[in-house]
Amino acid sequence: MDYSFTPEEEALRQEVRSFLLQELGPGYNDTGWEHGKDWEFERAYLKKLAARKYLTPGWPTEYGGLGLGIVKQTIFNEEMYYAGSPHFPLTINGTDLLGPVLMIYGTDEQKKEHLPLIARGERVWAQGYSEPNSGSDLASLSTRATIDGDDFVINGTKIWTTGGHIADWMFILVRTDPEAPKHRGISFLIFDMNTPGVSIQPLIDASGEHVINQEFFENVRVPRANLVGELNRGWYVGAALLDFERSGISWAARCMRRIDDLIAYSKEHTIDGRRLIDLPAVRSELTERRIEAECARFISYRVASMQDAGQIPNQEASMAKMFGSELQQRVANTGVHILGLRGQLHHGPSAVLHGNFARWYLNTIPDSIESGSSEIQRNVIATRGLGLPRI
Numbered sequence: 001m002d003y004s005f006t007p008e009e010e011a012l013r014q015e016v017r018s019f020l021l022q023e024l025g026p027g028y029n030d031t032g033w034e035h036g037k038d039w040e041f042e043r044a045y046l047k048k049l050a051a052r053k054y055l056t057p058g059w060p061t062e063y064g065g066l067g068l069g070i071v072k073q074t075i076f077n078e079e080m081y082y083a084g085s086p087h088f089p090l091t092i093n094g095t096d097l098l099g100p101v102l103m104i105y106g107t108d109e110q111k112k113e114h115l116p117l118i119a120r121g122e123r124v125w126a127q128g129y130s131e132p133n134s135g136s137d138l139a140s141l142s143t144r145a146t147i148d149g150d151d152f153v154i155n156g157t158k159i160w161t162t163g164g165h166i167a168d169w170m171f172i173l174v175r176t177d178p179e180a181p182k183h184r185g186i187s188f189l190i191f192d193m194n195t196p197g198v199s200i201q202p203l204i205d206a207s208g209e210h211v212i213n214q215e216f217f218e219n220v221r222v223p224r225a226n227l228v229g230e231l232n233r234g235w236y237v238g239a240a241l242l243d244f245e246r247s248g249i250s251w252a253a254r255c256m257r258r259i260d261d262l263i264a265y266s267k268e269h270t271i272d273g274r275r276l277i278d279l280p281a282v283r284s285e286l287t288e289r290r291i292e293a294e295c296a297r298f299i300s301y302r303v304a305s306m307q308d309a310g311q312i313p314n315q316e317a318s319m320a321k322m323f324g325s326e327l328q329q330r331v332a333n334t335g336v337h338i339l340g341l342r343g344q345l346h347h348g349p350s351a352v353l354h355g356n357f358a359r360w361y362l363n364t365i366p367d368s369i370e371s372g373s374s375e376i377q378r379n380v381i382a383t384r385g386l387g388l389p390r391i
């Protein structure tokens with residue numbers, strides 16, 4: 001087994017690292033969603049990324065990408081996440097989810113309108129899948145769209161929408177045939193969030209941040225031309241969307257960065273005259289997290305190399321998601337152990353490491369729920385991976 005990267009892949013890694021160092025500076029701190037967020041800086045930074053096609057490195061060149069294969073894209077994303085590149089909340093739904101789906105299922109008009117805007121980071125997208133009573137069992141969704149002349153008319157609600165409040169457009173799964181079996185009466189639509197009848201209610205999370213939202217739709221008229229794929233076959237479009245960027249490298253890379261931050265901090269700070277890094281409990285916890293992060297990284301590269309080879313990762317992608325997201329929680333926990341009481345401050349002059357671990361401890365809690373909960377991932381691994389019977 002050969003785990004090394006080719007010289008070309010290493011060169012790409014160095015190129016991305018140099019860019020990030022130049023644009024973000026050494027030790028750039030990703031502020032999360034709100035505290036100290038500088039949206040203006042981020043919009044300007046987005047433009048620089050777009051100019052180099054760095055928002056869409058995996059897209060084919062004809063659609064404004066660099067045409068990198070999946071492994072190279074994973075290397076690229078690993079560096080971006082490690083550096084805390086702040087563009088992901090704004091762009092990822094468009095670049096990594098909707099864009100590739102439009103390339104397969106979109107009409108020529110849809111591709112022409114949306115792909116260039118996504119590639120330039122000028123249209124921010126929200127994902128409208130979950131509903132108050134439909135999460136893990138997504139196919140039970142009940143937000144309704146009826147056809148009236150040239151329009152669909154949407155009524156219902158979506159919830160837990162990441163960035164719904166900053167999104168320009170939404171892609172949404174709606175029920176268009178309530179009589180059909182549940183997977184077969186769903187359609188995939190796209191629409192402007194400023195359409196009359198859309199209202200957004202913020203949902204504040206445990207760390208006090210506004211990341212997620214609930215949207216209400218009251219007679220929202222969406223042109224029929226905004227249907228992606230076939231009518232009542234949207235489940236398959238929506239499922240294909242979830243298959244993109246499944247490597248889960250974001251979890252591993254973020255963990256690596258946080259562990260490195262903790263190691264650096266522990267070398268510089270003392271307690272009772274001893275460096276933190278010299279305390280056995282600290283060394284032991286950091287070592288364990290580092291080994292786990294290395295495992296998460298290898299699972300992610302396994303998923304990416306399967307995709308590059310034209311295989312469809314299944315339980316492997318579930319392992320990457322489950323292990324990586326739960327590891328983020330363990331790393332956050334390790335951080336608050338090591339940093340002590342000051343590590344529990346979110347911000348202010350006494351906060352350490354920018355208050356990252358205090359926030360992270362709280363806002364990694366939902367990681368094992370979003371994008372398919374740990375229980376659902378375990379079910380996939382058990383049934384499709386281990387061949388255990390369904391219960």
Ligand SMILES: Cc1cc2nc3c(=O)[nH]c(=O)nc-3n(C[C@H](O)[C@H](O)[C@H](O)COP(=O)(O)OP(=O)(O)OC[C@H]3O[C@@H](n4cnc5c(N)ncnc54)[C@H](O)[C@@H]3O)c2cc1C
Binds near residue numbers: 127370373
């Ligand atoms: C931070 C965050 C951001 C999100 N962003 C978005 C977004 O942008 N767009 C979007 O559409 N959705 C988003 N979601 C929603 C997310 O996809 C759902 O929360 C997730 O799919 C779980 O659905 P649910 O919350 O309805 O929980 P439920 O499905 O009601 O599950 C409740 C509990 O029961 C368990 N459970 C359910 N079914 C089974 C089963 N068969 N076997 C064993 N256990 C089971 C679950 O694991 C969970 O612990 C986000 C969620 C979070 C937390």
